[in-house]
Amino acid sequence: PQQIWFQQGLLSKEEVRISPDDRGYYFGDGIYEVFRVYHGRLFEADAHFDRLERTAAALRIPLPLPREAMTAKLRELIAANELQTGTVYMQITRGEAPRSHPFPADAAPVLFASASEYGRPLASMQQGISAVTAEDIRWLRCDLKTLNLLPNVLAKQEALDRGADEVILHRSGTVTECSASNVMIVRDGAVCTHPANHLILHGITRLVVLRLARELGIPVIEEPFTIDMLREADEAFITGTTVEVTPIVRIDDAPVAQGIPGPVTRRLQAAFELLIG
Numbered sequence: 001p002q003q004i005w006f007q008q009g010l011l012s013k014e015e016v017r018i019s020p021d022d023r024g025y026y027f028g029d030g031i032y033e034v035f036r037v038y039h040g041r042l043f044e045a046d047a048h049f050d051r052l053e054r055t056a057a058a059l060r061i062p063l064p065l066p067r068e069a070m071t072a073k074l075r076e077l078i079a080a081n082e083l084q085t086g087t088v089y090m091q092i093t094r095g096e097a098p099r100s101h102p103f104p105a106d107a108a109p110v111l112f113a114s115a116s117e118y119g120r121p122l123a124s125m126q127q128g129i130s131a132v133t134a135e136d137i138r139w140l141r142c143d144l145k146t147l148n149l150l151p152n153v154l155a156k157q158e159a160l161d162r163g164a165d166e167v168i169l170h171r172s173g174t175v176t177e178c179s180a181s182n183v184m185i186v187r188d189g190a191v192c193t194h195p196a197n198h199l200i201l202h203g204i205t206r207l208v209v210l211r212l213a214r215e216l217g218i219p220v221i222e223e224p225f226t227i228d229m230l231r232e233a234d235e236a237f238i239t240g241t242t243v244e245v246t247p248i249v250r251i252d253d254a255p256v257a258q259g260i261p262g263p264v265t266r267r268l269q270a271a272f273e274l275l276i277g
């Protein structure tokens, strides 16, 4: 049976009991991370913990353990589930208390983490995906990785209902990111993406891909760009823990350039592949 890290230790999934009074249910009052596992090892664990600690501090949720202890526990979880290629989902809520908006005086954070098999998305990375555009209706702290994902869920479902694979969000015409990934375009040989401010999640894959681009001598421009620039881009792709580097080949029923993955995207995919080994 699947082993879950719940509070102090590993339990089988059936043994985990979460209270209806958990503030995660009432208020979405919690934070999370999705880690990648390749070859049975955590990928970029420290960058994920940097982000988790930033989010926890901003929400004033105390983390139950220092990152070294959490990392050790995640390794135990991965080993117990014999996971090779997959993801680890970790969630920490403010804790359990009768429903009332103020922080409870004595709540202890509730943590669980689960490890799941999740293959690399080889087909979509090879062929590319389609996307539609939609207004970004989220709050103004999209840099925090909180449980409040309803706008992301609704936007993603609308994309699927419209026959597309993903949704590209924009604020009054300025492209921000996608439902669970960051978005980049290639213009005149340069990789362009929204700056890492309060309007996007600071993706770990985004960070890795921009580093790889610089190493390859590809110019990187971290500035906002418009929907029109997106439509006229030479290439477009998304980055994320689950999607790696996936080309976008159609946007709102029009092809991106020739409608096939472009050469800069391919170079970044190859560099990423080399990195994960």
Ligand code: PDD
Binding pocket: 034, 152, 177, 178, 179, 180, 181, 182, 200, 201, 202, 203, 204, 205, 206, 239, 240, 241, 242
């Ligand atoms: N999503 N933007 C949003 C809104 C995200 O939810 C994610 C990650 C990203 C990419 O970040 P990273 O490269 O660190 O995975 C960008 C995770 C995978 C999820 O919610 O499932």
